[in-house]
Amino acid sequence: MSKLDEILKFNKNFVENKEYEIYKTSKEPDKRILILSCMDTRLTDLLPRALNIKNGDVKIVKNAGASIMHPFGSVIRSIVVAVYEFNVDEIFVIGHHSCGMCNLSTDNLMKKIIERGISLETIETLENGGIDIKKWLHGFDSVEKSIEDSVNTIKKHPLIPKEIVVHGLAIDPETGKLDVIVNGYE
Template sequence: MKQVFKDILSYNEAFVENKEYLPYQTDSNPNKKLAILTCMDSRLTELLPAALGIKNGDAKTIKNAGGMITSPVGSTIRSLVVSIYAFDIKQVMVIGHDDCGMSHVDNSPLIEKMKERGISKEAFETFDSDKFDTARWLEGFDNVEESVAKTVDAIINHPLISKDVEVRGFVINPNTGKLRVVK
């Protein structure tokens, strides 16, 4: 086991033993009836909830590369559908961020790195078909506001999303936490 895992497990053992979890206890129903779809960028881990005044138990947070909907049947939209109907979500915030690693991403170097790390040509052929294109799946975006607006539209127009759910788009500055409205 790598040292980082050992360190995490050691910390976790002390965390539980010292009952440091007590301030975080809540149930699974979000207090604010809010779901947030955002990027997995590590700068947002603590900044985003702090900048929004979101506390543990207030919202369902869904993170992926770029905070994007890439498929109408993918895990991101699935998580939103489950949140809406199982946890009575009433509002969805789509929050992109400035200086996102998915902006202007060139999928060619990603694919080359995958090959360098042992992903075979056959593995790519397994996924590449008339219905799925690995290179397109790895694409990013050129403009964060346009990406957020596109994701908001994908959620609003999804056939399994109730029309009474309010969906809005925002961009956050990953340095200051300043939020601006996109849609």
Template sequence: MDDKNKKTLFLTDIGTGLESILQQETNIQPENMLIIQGYSPVISHPYGDIMRSIILAIYQENIEEIFVVGTRDKRNDSTDIQSLLISENKGMKNKLNTVDYLFKNCKPEFFGSSVREWLDVSEDAAESIKKSMEIIRRHPLVPDYIKLHGLVVDKKGELATVHR
């Protein structure tokens, strides 16, 4: 396959302006960039929706390289999401207790041990990226030839490499 048909997949969070920063820093043309966005670049389950999208993209879009990209910003600040949910909706407490029960008793279907852990995005961006890279690298359906990179973008738009 010639270079102009090679596509690169970016797993990113929903930070604004990331696409142009990544294009500029990686010299990859927009038509060769495929982007999967989430609230954070965390793959919470090796057989979940995000990983499914990555695998389908690899085979259907001729992906040869994957970048897992996170940002360091205020969204990474520790927030007690469970308390926030309860304060927004008074009937939510019983629902959260039910879901917490499922997390504790229905493993391995759920990532984490509680709703709080599952929804928490306060983990260090580099650590989240490393964990996602590890899930991609170890997945049995991801070919060995896939090049995998981790990047963190700071508030100034500067990139730092994350090493496995």
């Protein structure tokens, strides 16, 4: 069975058996919190469990490394919408130890891209167009520093109100233990 068929089969039963009922909630995050975290598979269920978060409590934005790549990119866009449209008043940037984006080898990644059939010509065309692919793919050297940078980008953003509290935390992807990197109340 293909992945799609497997999911559709399960989904049909899920809906028919009304298994969705326990998840019913609204679009408004009850805890008025937005979490920016990493797409790491170990955090999918662990992060909400370890923070006592259930469906409807928070907005969660995820990407590779919990990074803010650009002050007017999709992460900040999501935060702005969450603050003004969904009454979010505290933001938690939650990076994690042993993140795949920490010390990511861009040379190795570029090699894999070429091996998978992307031509050097394509890479050159992009780079001639002003896209520094290695820089774009590069993660960070220290998760703590990356978290601090993200917190600062949010705090200093011209479209984010000053009263919004921004915390920075690092989560252990094995135990769920949180370390406070930036306490937004201080």
